[in-house]
Amino acid sequence: MTMESTISPAPERPVPSGPPRSKKSWRDSDTAAATVFAAPSTIGLTVFTVIPIVMSLVMSFYNWPAFGDKSVAGTANFSDLLSSPEFRRVVLNTVVFTVLYLPLNLLVSLGLSLWISTMRRGRQTLRVLFFVPVVTPIVANVLVWKMIYQPNGLIDGIGQQFGVDMPNFLGDPNWAMLALVLMSVWQGFGYNLLVFSAAIDSIPQSLNEAASLDGVGPWQRFRHITLPMISPSMFFATTMTLITTFQVFAQPYLLTGGGPGATTETLVLFIYREGFSNFALGTAAAGAWVLFAIILVITALQFLFQKKWVTYDV
């Protein structure tokens, strides 16, 4: 580009305040430009993120109906929530979902990414295939699973062929949560699969080859080479997955509607109903802050314990 032509004539150019590095002129000219450049994002984030955060905090201390008069509630929204069996049930459901979902997701995504990495051909194609449900609209994904799960649906139909009685997955309290988890893992693990794939691809081939020549077995190589090398990615994947898992909404909303009973009613589903069916925005805001608090505590704990298993210095 212009580099060569400009390097030699540079000193001749009469720049009043000396060479370009001179602090004064750079800073003066930068501030005006920076204001223009940073303004849209700063204003946008202020209006659509910072103000709502403040509003949300205020709302959580009010009785705030969607339409009509507001009144101060103090900490009542929070204490009501925390003492309500319904809310506790919802939190418990969300925790159960996470406890089932997270290990399953990590196991499948890590296992498949390792498996795919041994392939000589078609790696990229396979990775893209597993990633498809991540980008297809979740509503579409949920609807087809509803067809698969329901009586006379695909699973039940195959069962009938072999004379096996299948449970009513979405209508049976014992099965609904599991059905929800399974669908969610199908829909979401492709993301972590790519995260792990990227990490595995970046491990120097020579490391495994050298170990292999030294007679180190596959399991030992996985344990002492692959696992430490990808531990930062595992930390990243675990943290991000946990955060998004606590926010599960579309699957229970469309697949089970929170039912049967309240077996699959999750935290965000509860927040949605409080806010936009019961129009109790104050309660909904308080619920959202409880959710945020839970996420914060868990993330903080993860960062605290990462030293024990995450290796950064390879």
Place this chain on the structure above:
Amino acid sequence: MSELAPPSPAGRSRNTSAAKIRHGLSATLLWLVALLFLTPLIYTVATSLKPASDVFSVPPSLVGKEIRWQNYADALDYLPFQKFILNGLIVAVSGTLITLAAASMSAYAFARLKFRGRNVLFAAFLATLMIPQEVLVVPMFSLMQEFGWVDSYRALILPWAFTAFGVFLMRQFFLTIPQELADAAYIDGAGKFRTFFSIMLPLARPSLAVLAVFTFINYWNSFLWPLIITNSVEDKGTVPLGLSLFFSQQGSQWNLVMAASVISMIPTVLLLLLLRKHLVSGIATTGMGGR
């Protein structure tokens, strides 16, 4: 898995053909797993082409008595599904354009310009990433009421167009551009704006593309916010909302619902194919994607 590598140096030559067979078996098995994994999507497409009477046939079959392309025309005609697609495109395209413009501009400021409070402001930007969407949607709804924006395109687009994430991503990229390039432009007489538009942005095309694709997909697939902010679904509804409405009204017509599902997947799957070469590296460097 990794057992496929030769087990010991001594056995290597003897085992090559055995290893080949094992590798072949492993590959076949993996493709079968992929096929099993794709069953729901195949089932979606298959059902979308069946006559209504064949949807729950026993035994289940992939193909109905006839291939009924008419389902797609019916799905498009039923409800204003075409309107949902148009709305979805309007929202996703303009949302993506605004996101790209705002993110790249401020990223340039944070990466390349010196101004007082730069680090504090950037830290404040990053802090907003920690807030879950659920905390925001409740007050955002009230805010939209205040603005009188309920049930408008503005309300669907603007609240999510300014993300610290995009700023962070673009900033990471601008930091890698050598300072000499900017100096050269400066000495050539280009101002900050010229430097940004004629040097930085063209160089940033790959990063912009990754950000654009993921932003588009997020807008196109978004469900919770449109569900909250749209009153007249038939007028302002986007595709996922239209799909769920379609389902709640026509839940029994699975073939039409699945045809609508397939239609809703087309843009994102196309973008995924477009992006596939950059997918792994894009995820690795940006950590973005599904939500």
